[in-house]
Amino acid sequence: xxxxxxxxxxxxxxxxxxxxxxxxxxxxxxxxxxxxxxxxxxxxxxxxxxxxxxxxxxxxxxxxxxxxxxxxxxxxxxxxxxxxxxxxxxxxxxxxxxxxxxxxxxxxxxxxxxxxxxxx
Amino acid sequence: xxxxxxxxxxxxxxxxxxxxxxxxxxxxxxxxxxxxxxxxxxxxxxxxxxxxxxxxxxxxxxxxxxxxxxxxxxxxxxxxxxxxxxxxxxxxxxxxxxxxxxxxxxxxxxxxxxxxxxxxxxxxxxxxxxxxxxxxxxxxxxxxxxxxxxxxxxxxxxxxxxxxxxxxxxxxxxxxxxxxxxxxxxxxxxxxxxxxxxxxxxxxxxxxxxxxxxxxxxxxxxxxxxxxxxxxxxxxxxxxxxxxxxxxxxxxxxxxxxxxxxxxxxxxxxxxxxxxxxxxxxxxxxxxxxxxxxxxxxxxxxxxxxxxxxxxxxxxxxxxxxxxxxxxxxxxxxxxxxxxxxxxxxxxxxxxxxxxxxxxxxxxxxxxxxxxxxxxxxxxxxxxxxxxxxxxxxxxxxxxxxxxxxxxxxxxxxxxxxxxxxxxxxxxxxxxxxxxxxxxxxxxxxxxxxxxxxxxxxxxxxxxxxxxxxxxxxxxxxxxxxxxxxxxxxxxxxxxxxxx
Amino acid sequence: xxxxxxxxxxxxxxxxxxxxxxxxxxxxxxxxxxxxxxxxxxxxxxxxxxxxxxxxxxxxxxxxxxxxxxxxxxxxxxxxxxxxxxxxxxxxxxxxxxxxxxxxx
Numbered sequence: 083x084x085x086x087x088x089x090x091x092x093x094x095x096x097x098x099x100x101x102x103x104x105x106x107x108x109x110x111x112x113x114x115x116x117x118x119x120x121x122x123x124x125x126x127x128x129x130x131x132x133x134x135x136x137x138x139x140x141x142x143x144x145x146x147x148x149x150x151x152x153x154x155x156x157x158x159x160x161x162x163x164x165x166x167x168x169x170x171x172x173x174x175x176x177x178x179x180x181x182x183x184x185x186x187x188x189x190x191x192x193x194x195x196x197x198x199x200x201x202x
Numbered sequence: 203x204x205x206x207x208x209x210x211x212x213x214x215x216x217x218x219x220x221x222x223x224x225x226x227x228x229x230x231x232x233x234x235x236x237x238x239x240x241x242x243x244x245x246x247x248x249x250x251x252x253x254x255x256x257x258x259x260x261x262x263x264x265x266x267x268x269x270x271x272x273x274x275x276x277x278x279x280x281x282x283x284x285x286x287x288x289x290x291x292x293x294x295x296x297x298x299x300x301x302x303x304x305x306x307x308x309x310x311x312x313x314x315x316x317x318x319x320x321x322x323x324x325x326x327x328x329x330x331x332x333x334x335x336x337x338x339x340x341x342x343x344x345x346x347x348x349x350x351x352x353x354x355x356x357x358x359x360x361x362x363x364x365x366x367x368x369x370x371x372x373x374x375x376x377x378x379x380x381x382x383x384x385x386x387x388x389x390x391x392x393x394x395x396x397x398x399x400x401x402x403x404x405x406x407x408x409x410x411x412x413x414x415x416x417x418x419x420x421x422x423x424x425x426x427x428x429x430x431x432x433x434x435x436x437x438x439x440x441x442x443x444x445x446x447x448x449x450x451x452x453x454x455x456x457x458x459x460x461x462x463x464x465x466x467x468x469x470x471x472x473x474x475x476x477x478x479x480x481x482x483x484x485x486x487x488x489x490x491x492x493x494x495x496x497x498x499x500x501x502x503x504x505x506x507x508x509x510x511x512x513x514x515x516x517x518x519x520x521x522x523x524x525x526x527x528x529x530x531x532x533x534x535x536x537x538x539x540x541x542x543x544x545x546x547x548x549x550x551x552x553x554x555x556x557x558x559x560x561x562x563x564x565x566x567x568x569x570x571x572x573x574x575x576x577x578x579x580x581x582x583x584x585x586x587x588x589x590x591x592x593x594x595x596x597x598x599x600x601x602x603x604x605x606x607x608x609x610x611x612x613x614x615x616x617x618x619x620x621x622x623x624x625x626x627x628x629x630x631x632x633x634x635x636x637x638x639x640x641x642x643x644x645x646x647x648x649x650x651x652x653x654x655x656x657x658x659x660x661x662x663x664x665x666x667x668x669x670x671x672x673x674x675x676x677x678x679x680x681x682x683x684x685x686x687x688x689x690x691x692x693x694x695x696x697x698x699x700x701x702x
Numbered sequence: 703x704x705x706x707x708x709x710x711x712x713x714x715x716x717x718x719x720x721x722x723x724x725x726x727x728x729x730x731x732x733x734x735x736x737x738x739x740x741x742x743x744x745x746x747x748x749x750x751x752x753x754x755x756x757x758x759x760x761x762x763x764x765x766x767x768x769x770x771x772x773x774x775x776x777x778x779x780x781x782x783x784x785x786x787x788x789x790x791x792x793x794x795x796x797x798x799x800x801x802x803x804x805x806x807x
Binding site for chain 1: 767770773774777778780781784785788
Binding site for chain 2: 739
């Protein structure tokens with residue numbers, strides 16, 4: 083086995099460990115949980131609202147949450163490199179990041195005050 | 203592989219920041235953020251709109267004060283390069299930043315009455331204008347292709363929303379969507395140009411690319427030439443140069459009129475700043491390659507802009523094609539590749555800002571609530587019923603046509619004399635012919651304004667609010683002043699052509 | 703054991719150029735706005751691949767850092783673009799560029 087493939091062995095081990103862990107947790111749960119079937123419990127889960135058949139028209143509200151998520155999720159990409167370089171960047175980097183996060187928080191506050199986050 | 207890792211763990215140094223150099227951008231962006239904050243805290247109270255307008259004006263005024271300081275500083279001590287070479291403040295940049303600030307403050311002023319009339323949400327609109335203006339000033343002083351790309355998006359994304367801002371009017375929403383899809387497309391093209399240029403030269407800094415190309419002979423030039431062509435195409439879209447102009451008529455027609463004014467004046471100045479800066483600083487040695495391309499662009503832009511405007515019947519569409527034709531004249535100035543040509547392009551951008559905003563301001567005042575009746579017939583009788591407003595609109599149209607004693611004449615004269623000085627007679631002849639053709643459609647609007655109204659369309663109830671009145675009056679005065687006493691303005695542009 | 707194919711940097715550049723072209727053609731040819739939109743995203747990601755490939759060739763990390771900026775800008779674009787599309791969709795079903803009749807362009 084070449085050195086190249088040996089480096090990928092770690093990935094294979096990780097995949098195996100993940101499968102084993104999930105199997106263990108679900109298996110133990112299956113053994114010890116009580117089973118009391120009810121019709122409602124077997125309905126397809128659709129984000130808490132009553133499920134509709136076929137290709138349902140999804141509520142336009144989902145988009146707002148999805149868009150907010152995309153923005154805040156991707157902005158986090160800047161925080162990871164900053165965290166790695168936290169010490170050499172020092173106070174300057176800290177202040178920059180606080181300003182950056184404050185602007186993001188302002189966006190969230192704006193969305194909240196506009197009532198976007200209320201589900202009605 | 204190991205070199206890669208070593209580069210990644212090399213010590214990080216914090217770049218030094220010259221705060222004055224980036225202060226105008228911070229003032230504009232800060233004002234935008236402050237407006238969002240005010241909107242979030244005050245909600246829909248009676249003071250929200252006045253507070254937001256005041257914050258916007260404060261941001262522009264602060265930025266103008268910083269630009270004034272910077273102008274004297276860079277004229278005395280040379281260009282300021284800061285933020286690890288990302289930002290470069292030079293006379294050229296300060297001049298065009300001021301042009302953008304003029305466009306921004308005018309756009310703010312004419313928007314105030316418009317938003318009230320159309321009952322649109324003022325705070326969001328104002329915040330978007332401020333953020334877009336921040337992107338424009340940032341792009342004008344950017345010295346790195348990646349900084350340019352990020353600033354390009356900062357200025358474009360608010361404009362997409364602004365174009366679609368009138369949610370009740372389908373035309374506005376479609377304008378926003380079209381602008382968005384084509385704008386995103388052109389941004390991607392521009393970014394691919396950045397990537398290829400980076401691959402060919404190993405850097406994204408404009409000055410570093412220029413130095414690299416001056417000291418090295420490229421083994422193969424294909425990558426760099428393809429990159430340059432894609433950069434030109436991406437920027438050609440933003441300056442509305444033919445054949446990248448197809449979005450312009452639809453977006454100018456559909457967007458709310460103050461947004462159209464802002465796009466015509468400020469966006470054009472910012473986009474031309476990048477075009478001129480990238481090709482003058484990064485690729486001066488490839489002049490023989492990009493000059494023919496710009497020649498073709500300039501000719502196409504002049505011909506298509508002037509001829510297509512003849513067959514339009516909607517005033518905003520005619521003005522959109524006229525904006526395309528104006529880009530052609532500015533391209534003539536830049537295509538010469540001389541100092542005189544660059545100076546002519548700068549002067550043209552300054553004067554065009556006053557002409558474009560003034561014209562659209564009167565158009566905005568003349569249109570009824572709803573902002574969707576702009577056919578030539580809708581404007582019949584305007585100059586007879588409202589002699590002052592109509593007279594000023596005719597004056598702006600004549601200035602755009604290039605009648606002597608207006609700024610438009612001086613702007614065209616400077617461009618043509620720069621072309622003549624560099625023995626570029628083909629462009630000179632085509633430019634003059636295009637100006638003659640353009641005369642027809644400007645006169646066509648003027649004629650409609652001065653002919654008697656056909657139906658019961660009366661303009662007597664159009665109120666001129668104080669803010670728009672100031673814009674129309676000062677813009678008209680500026681166009682007149684640049685036409686009658688062009689000396690100081692030409693001097694100012696002459697001092698501003700340098701990148702050092 | 704197959705003969706090992708040497709994957710050179712040119713492969714990545716050709717792949718990204720192909721992806722970029724597919725995206726560009728998609729924007730120009732497809733009429734569904736959402737598909738046009740996805741094509742733009744494909745173009746941006748093709749450029750990201752170009753940047754990473756050049757970063758490896760030039761042994762320079764800045765090409766990889768640029769990808770971060772592109773990603774964030776693309777996300778902001780997605781949010782704004784989808785918001786505009788949703789705003790139009792709320793008023794009217796059917797979302798193709800040909801449906802837009804108000805501005806004939």
